[in-house]
Amino acid sequence: MRLLWHCVSFVIALLTASLHAQMPIPKNPLGTSSEVVAAGRALYNSTCTDCHGIDGGAGARAPELGGNRRYFRLSEASIFDTIKNGIHGTAMPSFSNLSDEDIWRIVVYIRNLRGTAIDNNVPGNVENGAAIFSGKCECLNCHMIRGKGGTLGPDLSSIGGLVTLKRIQEVLTQETAIPVGYRPVKVTTQKGDVVEGIARNEDGFSIQILDQRNSLHLYDKSELKEITYGKKSLMPHNYDKVLTADEFQDLLAMLSRQARTKVEIKQQGEGENGR
Numbered sequence: 001m002r003l004l005w006h007c008v009s010f011v012i013a014l015l016t017a018s019l020h021a022q023m024p025i026p027k028n029p030l031g032t033s034s035e036v037v038a039a040g041r042a043l044y045n046s047t048c049t050d051c052h053g054i055d056g057g058a059g060a061r062a063p064e065l066g067g068n069r070r071y072f073r074l075s076e077a078s079i080f081d082t083i084k085n086g087i088h089g090t091a092m093p094s095f096s097n098l099s100d101e102d103i104w105r106i107v108v109y110i111r112n113l114r115g116t117a118i119d120n121n122v123p124g125n126v127e128n129g130a131a132i133f134s135g136k137c138e139c140l141n142c143h144m145i146r147g148k149g150g151t152l153g154p155d156l157s158s159i160g161g162l163v164t165l166k167r168i169q170e171v172l173t174q175e176t177a178i179p180v181g182y183r184p185v186k187v188t189t190q191k192g193d194v195v196e197g198i199a200r201n202e203d204g205f206s207i208q209i210l211d212q213r214n215s216l217h218l219y220d221k222s223e224l225k226e227i228t229y230g231k232k233s234l235m236p237h238n239y240d241k242v243l244t245a246d247e248f249q250d251l252l253a254m255l256s257r258q259a260r261t262k263v264e265i266k267q268q269g270e271g272e273n274g275r
Contacts, residue, residue, distance in 0.1 A: 025077045030104050032112070034121040040109025043102055047095065056113040061091060066113035066166060079107045117168055117256035118160040124246075124253025132251050137239065145258060150214050152198060153235060154179060161259030168255050172239040172248075175232060184230025185209060189223055198234065 030036050045054055051062035058064040083103050086094035095103065112120050133139045142153035159168065170176055178184075185199040187209065197211035207227070209217045221227070240248050 026080050026100075028076050028080075028104050028108065030101065030108065032108050032121060034123050036105055036108045037112045037121060040105035040107070040112070043098075044106050044109050047098070047106070051091065056110065065110050066164065076104075076107050076111060079110055080104065083107065113164075113166070116161050116163060116259070117165040118259040120165045120256060122165060122249075122253045122256040124249040124251075126250070126254045126257055128247075129250035129252070129254025132243065132247050133254060136243070136247070137251070142234070146260070152210060152212060152214060153182065156255065156258055158260045159258045160256045165252070165256055168252065171235070171237070172251070173237060175237050178233045182233065184232070184234050186228045186230070187219065187224050188226040189219070190225050192225075199229070 041055065044052075044056070049059065051059050052065055053059040056064060056066040080103055082092065083095050083098070083106060084100075085096065086092050098106075133145075139156075140149035142150045144151060144155045144157065146157050181198070181200055183199045184197075185207070186194065186196045187207070188194050195209055195211055195217055197209045197217075199207055200210050200216070201208040204221075206218065206220050207224075209219070211217060236242075239251065243251065
């Protein structure tokens with residue numbers, strides 16, 4: 001009897017999977033404009049934050065939605081299905097009370113959280129952002145974009161295609177971990193010369209320092225009297241305070257467009273979980 005029950009269950013599961021596979025994949029009818037994203041954000045924050053956090057962050061009863069966990073459903077169709085029908089056997093309920101268009105707005109917002117910065121329609125004046133980057137903020141003193149600028153900080157030619165918009169905002173406004181190869185250092189030689197910059201390369205016997213004039217110095221550690229490492233990045237993290245709200249938005253818009261190289265995100269139906 002138990003064997004018969006297992007066989008029946010297996011057949012039912014196969015039929016269900018077959019019917020599900022034959023169902024047409026829903027398509028986003030609204031597009032991904034900044035207006036749709038903004039509407040989706042408002043709907044998400046008023047509908048989904050009993051469990052998930054505000055603006056896609058981690059909540060008391062559900063995970064962050066802007067993360068990159070391998071089990072996240074990635075395609076628009078799968079996210080739509082999850083919101084509309086819920087996930088059986090979990091705490092994720094159905095939101096079938098919402099209109100399909102409102103569900104699509106939330107889907108676009110969630111996808112917006114998970115893509116790289118260039119996948120976002122970031123409002124702002126890109127040309128003015130470039131002027132602020134090179135002028136008021138003096139970012140070209142340390143960073144390079146498309147062959148122009150300094151080398152004391154990371155090359156930003158593809159920053160919009162490599163990280164999320166949220167990550168760019170964090171780096172501009174709060175202290176973050178020092179990137180590998182950019183640790184601040186100050187050395188004093190046995191002769192009394194002082195050099196400050198970043199430790200590009202280092203081993204037990206030598207250290208390579210790029211100074212604030214973008215000049216490279218190589219020292220044998222036996223030549224040095226003192227080595228002092230900085231605990232914080234040389235990168236300022238207060239641009240939301242030194243810039244006006246419009247200037248900061250323009251800078252974000254400009255950085256989000258820098259994408260000579262882009263990390264490919266799985267698209268519709270690729271490796272889909274639960275599909």
